[in-house]
Amino acid sequence: MNNKIAVVTIIALIIVSCDQEKNIEFSSESFTEKELSICTNSKCPEVTINYVEVFGDDGVSEKINKKIKNFIFSSLLMGEDTIPTARTIQEAATGFIEAYNADKTQFPDMAGEYFAEISVNEIYSSKGHLCFEMRQYLFTGGAHGYGTTSFLNIDPKTGDELNSNELFKNNKEFTAFAEKKFRAEQKIAKDQSINDNGFWFENDDFYLPESVGFTQDSLIFVYNQYDIASYADGPIELKIAMKEAKPFLSID
Structure with a gap:
């Protein structure tokens, strides 16, 4: 009799456990200044x-939404x-x-109006890994935005951020591999300085x-303006096919 009770209890626990494993879902959200009373x-x-909001497991989704x-x-x-x-986004x-209004009052001849464009998109999703692309472009005066x-x-099981040590088996080895890809793409010979094409890599x-960004097909690295080159050079992107990067990855 006790054995039967134990079996029933175990099955019940498994069912409860399965119920607690909620799928993560995404909702597309948007906001503009027109929603503010100040405007x-x-x-x-x-x-x-434009951003995504995460639903599902309350604890996990709360962590992810907070980061976004x-x-x-x-x-x-x-x-x-x-x-x-x-x-809240409204407060931000x-x-x-209000910062623009204060600057405009102080400098009435200020050329150009401020603006902000921000987006957060989910670009990769699996049982063990979510990747979000986060973009922002602001103009707050000056020659350009x-x-x-x-x-x-x-x-997605915990809502915690995955660091490079959790994504890659060996950062040093992968960086050496990525450098070969970067040099080939930028036409920099192995015996040349990495900065011979005008880059600004320190030391x-x-x-x-x-x-690093993950898609179904590739890894994406983006050097933003001023990271390794001038503003005029624009963002510099390095893409590595997933099939080439897979041996270096710790995750599926």
């Missing part, structure tokens, strides 16, 4: 935000502050617009950007 009766800088929102908040941050205090956008592209890699040593 109802006055012209505001354009603020366009923090990127948006940081992108709209103005002034000398480096840590955003906004709790309002802060950006400035934009960046970065990537966020997440363990003349090749290195990869801080984040």
Whole structure:
């Protein structure tokens, strides 16, 4: 009798466990300055935000959504502050617009209006790995705007960010492999300095950007403007086919 009870209990626990493993789902969301009351009766800088919101396991989705929102908040941050205090996208956008209004009041002849374009897209999804592409482009005065592209890699079971040591078996070996691909693409011979084509790699040593993007077919590395070259050179992208990168990866 006790054995039967034990078996029933185990089955019940398995069913409960399976029920607790909720699938992660994505919803496309958008926001513009037109949704703010501050812009109802006055012209505001354009603020366009397109992003994904994650649903499913509450604890996991909360972690992921917090990382996405923090990127948006940081992108709209103005002034000398480096840590955003906004709790909502509306608050962050309002802060950006108020900063513009203050600058416009102080410098009425300021040429050009501020604007912000921000996007967060899910570009890869599997049972063990999510990858988000995060872009931001802002104009806040001066000769031109400035934009960046970065990537966020997440363990969908925990909501935690996957670092390079968790993504790659051996960072040193993969970086050496990536350098060969970069040199071939940029037509830099093995015996040439990595900076012979006008790049700005510190200490003349090749290195990869801080984040890497994953798609079904390839790995994507983006050097943003000023990372290794001038603004005029634009972003520099290095793509490595997944079939070539697979031997170096720790994840499927």
